[in-house]
Amino acid sequence: MERSVVFAxxxxxxxLFAGQLLAHAAAxxxxxxxxxxxxxxxxxxxxxxxxxxxxxxxxxSPLVRHPDMVVAMNLPSTDKYExxxxxxxxxxxxxxxxxxxxxxxxxxxxVIPANEMAEKLGSQRMANVVMLGALQEAGDILVGxxxxxxxxxxxLPARHAHLLEANIQALHAGAAFVxxxxxxxx
Amino acid sequence: MSKELWKGNEALAEAAIRAGxxxxxxxxxxxxxxxxxxxxxxxxxxxxxxxxxxxEIGAINMVYGAASAGVRVMxxxxxxxxxxxxxxxxxxxxxxxxxxxxxxxxxGPGLGNIQPSQGDYNQMVKSxxxxxxxxxxxxxxxxxxAIDLIYDSFELAFRYRTIVVILGDGxxxxxxxxxxxxxxxxxxxxxxxxxxxxxxxxxxxxxxxLYLGAEKLEALNLRLQEKLARIKAHEQRHATFMxxxxxxxxxxxxTVGRIATSAVRQARAEGMKxxxxxxxxxxxxxxxxxxxxxxxxxxxxILVVEMNAGQMLEDVERIVARRVPVRFYGxxxxxxxxxxxxxxxLREMQGRPxxxxxxxxxxxx
Amino acid sequence: xxxxTLSTEKPPIEAMEVVYKRPESLAEVQTHYxxxxxxxxxxxxxxxxxxxxxxxxxxIGVAPVGCAxxxxxxxxxxxxxxxxxxxxxxxxxxxxxxxxxxxxTYQGDGDLASIGGNEIMHAAARGENITVIFVNNANYGMTGxxxxxTTLPGMVTTSSxxxxxxxxxxxxxxxxxxxxxxxxxxxxxRNSMHSVAExxxxxxxxxxxxxxxxxxxxxxxxxxxxxxxxxWRMDPFESLEFIRDHMVPVFPLxxxxxxxxxxxxx
Numbered sequence: 037m038e039r040s041v042v043f044a045x046x047x048x049x050x051x052l053f054a055g056q057l058l059a060h061a062a063a064x065x066x067x068x069x070x071x072x073x074x075x076x077x078x079x080x081x082x083x084x085x086x087x088x089x090x091x092x093x094x095x096x097s098p099l100v101r102h103p104d105m106v107v108a109m110n111l112p113s114t115d116k117y118e119x120x121x122x123x124x125x126x127x128x129x130x131x132x133x134x135x136x137x138x139x140x141x142x143x144x145x146x147v148i149p150a151n152e153m154a155e156k157l158g159s160q161r162m163a164n165v166v167m168l169g170a171l172q173e174a175g176d177i178l179v180g181x182x183x184x185x186x187x188x189x190x191x192l193p194a195r196h197a198h199l200l201e202a203n204i205q206a207l208h209a210g211a212a213f214v215x216x217x218x219x220x221x222x
Numbered sequence: 223m224s225k226e227l228w229k230g231n232e233a234l235a236e237a238a239i240r241a242g243x244x245x246x247x248x249x250x251x252x253x254x255x256x257x258x259x260x261x262x263x264x265x266x267x268x269x270x271x272x273x274x275x276x277x278e279i280g281a282i283n284m285v286y287g288a289a290s291a292g293v294r295v296m297x298x299x300x301x302x303x304x305x306x307x308x309x310x311x312x313x314x315x316x317x318x319x320x321x322x323x324x325x326x327x328x329x330g331p332g333l334g335n336i337q338p339s340q341g342d343y344n345q346m347v348k349s350x351x352x353x354x355x356x357x358x359x360x361x362x363x364x365x366x367x368a369i370d371l372i373y374d375s376f377e378l379a380f381r382y383r384t385i386v387v388i389l390g391d392g393x394x395x396x397x398x399x400x401x402x403x404x405x406x407x408x409x410x411x412x413x414x415x416x417x418x419x420x421x422x423x424x425x426x427x428x429x430x431x432l433y434l435g436a437e438k439l440e441a442l443n444l445r446l447q448e449k450l451a452r453i454k455a456h457e458q459r460h461a462t463f464m465x466x467x468x469x470x471x472x473x474x475x476x477t478v479g480r481i482a483t484s485a486v487r488q489a490r491a492e493g494m495k496x497x498x499x500x501x502x503x504x505x506x507x508x509x510x511x512x513x514x515x516x517x518x519x520x521x522x523x524i525l526v527v528e529m530n531a532g533q534m535l536e537d538v539e540r541i542v543a544r545r546v547p548v549r550f551y552g553x554x555x556x557x558x559x560x561x562x563x564x565x566x567x568l569r570e571m572q573g574r575p576x577x578x579x580x581x582x583x584x585x586x587x
Numbered sequence: 588x589x590x591x592t593l594s595t596e597k598p599p600i601e602a603m604e605v606v607y608k609r610p611e612s613l614a615e616v617q618t619h620y621x622x623x624x625x626x627x628x629x630x631x632x633x634x635x636x637x638x639x640x641x642x643x644x645x646x647i648g649v650a651p652v653g654c655a656x657x658x659x660x661x662x663x664x665x666x667x668x669x670x671x672x673x674x675x676x677x678x679x680x681x682x683x684x685x686x687x688x689x690x691x692t693y694q695g696d697g698d699l700a701s702i703g704g705n706e707i708m709h710a711a712a713r714g715e716n717i718t719v720i721f722v723n724n725a726n727y728g729m730t731g732x733x734x735x736x737t738t739l740p741g742m743v744t745t746s747s748x749x750x751x752x753x754x755x756x757x758x759x760x761x762x763x764x765x766x767x768x769x770x771x772x773x774x775x776x777r778n779s780m781h782s783v784a785e786x787x788x789x790x791x792x793x794x795x796x797x798x799x800x801x802x803x804x805x806x807x808x809x810x811x812x813x814x815x816x817x818x819w820r821m822d823p824f825e826s827l828e829f830i831r832d833h834m835v836p837v838f839p840l841x842x843x844x845x846x847x848x849x850x851x852x853x
Contacts, residue, residue, distance in 0.1 A: 063225060069400060073397075102562070273713075277705060284679050287682075290667050291681055310670060418665040428668075432656060
């Protein structure tokens with residue numbers, strides 16, 4: 037059993053950190069996991085992404101051409117990864133920045149206003165965690181909400197410690213958004 | 223057993239420290255800089271030596287100096303920086319002082335780029351500088367293996383008075399994986415008798431690679447060759463994955479080696495008898511083990527996969543010696559061969575329809 | 588008839604006072620240097636200083652590539668052979684892992700001022716606690732007298748057959764002046780071997796450069812103008828005159844930097 041997730045967005049949107057949270061949660065849950073970032077000359081701005089592969093066996097390839105799940109935080113990432121999601125996979129799109137319709141019909145698509153939701157909870161910078169919560173609810177990432185919560189408690193950088201509770205709320209808000217959407221009539 | 227999530231470059235640094243590294247001299251270069259940065263924090267904390275040199279040339283010659291004192295010393299760099307270090311590496315080899323070197327490879331030639339590559343195979347495995355010598359070259363495919371290999375690298379370096387290279391690529395340096403860190407190693411206080419510590423109560427010691435006169439230099443070379451033969455006899459290491467009954471054998475090292483395990487699993491799921499042979503020592507190349515596999519007569523063909531234009535391929539072809547056909551798939555410039563790219567080739571080699579052929583769009587780590 | 592005779596017999600050897608001997612830090616071997624070359628005397632000065640400071644057993648010498656490539660054979664101390672120009676980096680490695688040892692480099696002008704320019708500049712900038720003996724004879728002696736960074740304007744060498752033209756071949760490099768302005772440098776002096784008086788001054792400078800290291804004050808460098816009769820195509824006497832009359836005007840002698848802690852003597 038192996039799951040692959042790509043987190044993609046602008047540098048500064050916290051895509052690498054969202055991936056690390058998942059990686060930490062998986063590692064601490066005793067699963068095998070790899071986290072691998074894109075890296076480039078630009079320290080800020082530009083696009084960033086990371087690939088997380090979680091499994092119950094040693095991970096072979098830490099990179100995949102067709103990920104099971106994609107968290108796309110902005111339009112360029114959505115444009116790049118919408119065609120690449122594995123059929124039957126999950127695409128979480130940041131509706132705050134991506135207004136175009138998603139065309140794929142063979143995958144599950146969640147469009148979530150992550151920036152606004154995070155803003156309401158105290159800081160737009162938690163949009164990554166909102167989307168991670170949505171991913172946990174929508175896709176089978178092999179780790180539970182409590183694992184992600186624990187990862188936040190253990191690995192949120194000390195300089196953001198005052199935002200810990202807000203981050204945990206953001207995680208749950210993302211998941212709740214997906215649940216409510218699932219219950220709502222199509 | 224508690225595992226912690228570590229970043230490759232930092233894990234290598236911490237493991238080297240626990241292995242007993244007493245001094246580090248280096249120069250920043252992507253994608254290995256986190257190793258140097260980690261050392262700059264951690265070594266002073268432990269009362270050990272860290273110095274950022276003025277260049278890779280400076281760094282390797284500082285390493286040469288510290289190694290001449292019989293100290294456990296290391297450096298790290300990436301491809302263009304390693305090219306600059308070649309002069310020093312040749313002197314170090316000629317002087318037979320023990321050194322550990324980490325090369326986190328990036329794309330070339332020239333300034334190339336900072337994406338992962340295996341383009342340093344030739345410059346590390348064949349000869350890292352002028353003259354006849356080889357370093358022991360270890361190619362980890364996972365972070366845990368990288369840690370385990372660097373952990374024992376000083377013993378290897380001192381046992382043979384040689385350079386030990388940990389050859390990784392940008393993705394190994396940049397990725398994170400849960401690993402178990404080994405404990406701090408205990409080392410005895412005394413220094414080797416050849417070390418430069420001051421000629422107190424003994425004749426002066428000399429560390430040099432200069433031997434004027436053909437007889438003297440040939441004698442040194444014969445001694446080096448004898449040493450290389452001993453290393454070859456004792457230090458070949460490899461791993462296999464589902465190779466026992468394989469008909470098609472992938473040969474790949476490092477990151478590509480681990481990627482190939484995914485391709486093997488997928489091929490097996492399709493009912494193909496595919497296995498992996500992964501050299502862990504690139505010098506000495508584990509020829510005996512590959513040879514033994516070929517001698518079983520089960521292997522029908524071999525696929526070499528690399529992140530270069532076929533640098534290791536030449537070694538595999540030499541060992542296979544036309545006994546079975548050898549195919550090659552390589553990506554360059556930071557492109558990484560993925561299981562999806564390898565599978566269609568495996569199907570062809572197994573006499574099946576290939577299906578969707580390898581994508582041409584590179585996946586960049 | 589009794590004749591008073593003056594005895595010409597030598598007293599027994601043990602009764603003689605030893606007034607001159609080989610320094611313990613100088614190995615008992617013949618050097619390979621050309622007749623009239625002053626490298627040998629400089630070696631002796633360095634060895635005398637090491638003896639006088641009582642540091643022989645904890646001294647490590649770093650030899651260059653160039654005429655002094657075999658320097659490690661001539662000193663009775665631990666030694667090593669650096670790559671061309673890299674002696675300051677190698678010395679840095681040695682000193683950083685053994686701060687209580689005395690490390691010196693012995694380098695020529697091609698080695699230090701040309702290919703090793705970066706290494707010496709940065710060792711100085713870091714204030715490495717090492718001693719640098721820099722022998723300047725204005726050409727690449729070992730390889731057959733080619734133009735060096737220190738070759739004088741107009742000087743004929745095997746690679747400047749029309750005389751060094753500063754318009755296309757640049758000007759002599761003044762290493763000692765350059766290093767003297769660096770805070771990491773404790774002692775910087777330029778001396779010469781062209782007369783007995785200058786040789787005595789050179790020894791004093793070498794001593795200060797070692798003392799700077801012993802006191803942990805930073806890098807000490809002594810640039811020594813030296814003769815090269817073979818490549819200059821002169822006899823030894825003409826060579827010394829050439830230093831005095833032609834090199835000294837371009838490379839003025841004197842102490843360019845003396846750390847306060849080194850000044851209190853006399």
